[in-house]
Amino acid sequence: MSGKKFSLQNGETGESLELPVRSGTVGPDVVDIRSLYGEQGVFTYDPGFASTASCESKITFIDGGKGVLMYRGYPIEQLAQRSSFIEVAFLLLYGELPNAEELEAFEQSIRTHTMINETMLRLFNGFHHDAHPMAMVAGVVGSMSAFYHDTTDIQDQRHRDIFAHRIIAKIPTIAAAAYKHAVGQPFTYPRNELNYAANLLHMFFAVPAEDYEVDPVAAEAIDLLFTLHADHEQNCSTSTVRLAGSSGANPYSAIAAGIAALWGPAHGGANEAVLTMLQEIGSVDQIEKYVAKAKDRDDPFRLMGFGHRVYKNFDPRATIIREACHRVLAKLGRTDTPLFDLALRLEEIALKDEYFIEKKLYPNVDFYSGIIYRALGLPTSMFTVMFAIARTVGWVSHWREMIIDPEGRIGRPRQLYSGPVQRDYVPISQR
Ligand code: SDX
Numbered sequence: 001m002s003g004k005k006f007s008l009q010n011g012e013t014g015e016s017l018e019l020p021v022r023s024g025t026v027g028p029d030v031v032d033i034r035s036l037y038g039e040q041g042v043f044t045y046d047p048g049f050a051s052t053a054s055c056e057s058k059i060t061f062i063d064g065g066k067g068v069l070m071y072r073g074y075p076i077e078q079l080a081q082r083s084s085f086i087e088v089a090f091l092l093l094y095g096e097l098p099n100a101e102e103l104e105a106f107e108q109s110i111r112t113h114t115m116i117n118e119t120m121l122r123l124f125n126g127f128h129h130d131a132h133p134m135a136m137v138a139g140v141v142g143s144m145s146a147f148y149h150d151t152t153d154i155q156d157q158r159h160r161d162i163f164a165h166r167i168i169a170k171i172p173t174i175a176a177a178a179y180k181h182a183v184g185q186p187f188t189y190p191r192n193e194l195n196y197a198a199n200l201l202h203m204f205f206a207v208p209a210e211d212y213e214v215d216p217v218a219a220e221a222i223d224l225l226f227t228l229h230a231d232h233e234q235n236c237s238t239s240t241v242r243l244a245g246s247s248g249a250n251p252y253s254a255i256a257a258g259i260a261a262l263w264g265p266a267h268g269g270a271n272e273a274v275l276t277m278l279q280e281i282g283s284v285d286q287i288e289k290y291v292a293k294a295k296d297r298d299d300p301f302r303l304m305g306f307g308h309r310v311y312k313n314f315d316p317r318a319t320i321i322r323e324a325c326h327r328v329l330a331k332l333g334r335t336d337t338p339l340f341d342l343a344l345r346l347e348e349i350a351l352k353d354e355y356f357i358e359k360k361l362y363p364n365v366d367f368y369s370g371i372i373y374r375a376l377g378l379p380t381s382m383f384t385v386m387f388a389i390a391r392t393v394g395w396v397s398h399w400r401e402m403i404i405d406p407e408g409r410i411g412r413p414r415q416l417y418s419g420p421v422q423r424d425y426v427p428i429s430q431r
Pocket of ligand 1: 234268294295297303359366
């Protein structure tokens with residue numbers, strides 16, 4: 001406790017109340033309101049939790065005003081430039097950068113747990129060919145709680161470690177199986193000699209009819225995108241994983257709940273929606289029309305990939321991905337980049353518009369990521385699946401932190417009730 005106090009006065013009773021204030025290492029203080037309802041008989045009200053800290057965490061820090069994002073204190077710009085996704089996964093899970101021996105052991109553990117139970121593979125035959133890959137991935141990840149229910153004692157650190165390595169290792173294999181089912185091709189087994197990103201590309205695009213060589217440019221681009229998407233504090237899907245996990249539910253089902261939450265177009269589903277939007281806009285001369293639609297309160301259309309609950313400045317991830325777009329498209333020899341050119345012009349026009357300036361709406365992580373995924377040959381329906389693969393590391397890290405949190409309790413918010421007050425049942429003959 002910081003010793004600081006926050007004074008409130010109960011307007012009804014005139015009683016003043018002092019609440020303890022807690023400080024973190026960086027960022028806003030929090031007012032500890034746990035005693036409020038017991039002492040004053042009132043709840044706080046914060047739909048969307050914009051002013052509410054749901055927990056204490058040591059994993060990721062965001063300063064939305066300054067466009068700062070740090071994983072365990074390391075700025076995302078440095079990690080994007082100098083680290084790798086598998087090293088970032090270790091950092092997020094265990095709190096420190098690994099030494100060479102730790103990294104080797106961690107990577108080896110992930111590489112050798114990428115296969116999934118053959119029975120799990122058969123689940124894909126239950127999906128129609130046009131099932132959305134996110135629906136398939138959420139379903140099959142949820143089924144892991146059936147395969148691993150008896151060997152998951154969440155009170156046992158060893159079991160928690162096994163769960164973490166297992167889900168991080170297998171989620172790419174499940175994602176690739178969903179993709180192969182969607183395109184009607186045979187499933188490609190993982191290869192232990194390939195690194196995380198290269199293995200995923202091989203499982204996506206290799207076919208039995210010929211050898212497949214992974215393009216290192218593509219693998220490097222995916223590794224960077226996964227690093228940028230790995231974690232993001234208490235976002236919607238991470239909070240969903242924490243809430244589901246707080247009941248003591250099987251952790252695989254908590255991750256499946258996070259996948260479901262991520263799918264929404266207001267969250268991770270935005271990367272798919274951005275490409276659909278860019279294709280709908282079609283050309284630069286249509287941009288003004290769509291920016292006008294985004295500003296029209298009577299029009300439900302929003303500029304997908306723009307705006308953020310926390311960032312009121314540039315999302316640092318969007319800046320890094322925009323630069324990567326230039327580099328990757330050039331390295332892939334893609335000169336015909338009409339959608340990327342359109343996205344750049346859309347950003348330029350929107351950021352000069354009073355509406356976007358006044359509401360502090362900037363491009364977020366989803367605005368440019370799909371441009372790269374598309375250039376790598378992935379269909380838009382797989383874009384949010386890519387987000388889910390990377391964010392699994394963040395979900396697992398937060399689940400682990402929540403499970404051992406001494407202040408942790410089952411999540412159970414209250415409400416402001418505005419429904420009917422008590423009334424007596426009326427027999428149907430009198431209605
Ligand atoms: C992710 O939380 C995270 O960290 C998420 C994420 C992560 O890594 O986990 O960063 C990933 O989800 C990024 C966001 C992807 N979603 C989109 O790109 C969808 C488009 N964006 C919006 O729907 C919206 O900006 C949200 C959902 C991202 C944020 O919504 P908020 O914080 O609830 O803000 P709001 O809806 O209250 O908007 C504030 C105002 C509103 O206008 P007024 O009612 O005040 O007049 O800004 C307007 C909104 O209409 N607005 C937009 C807009 N986003 C907000 N207007 C047009 N286009 C937009 N994109």
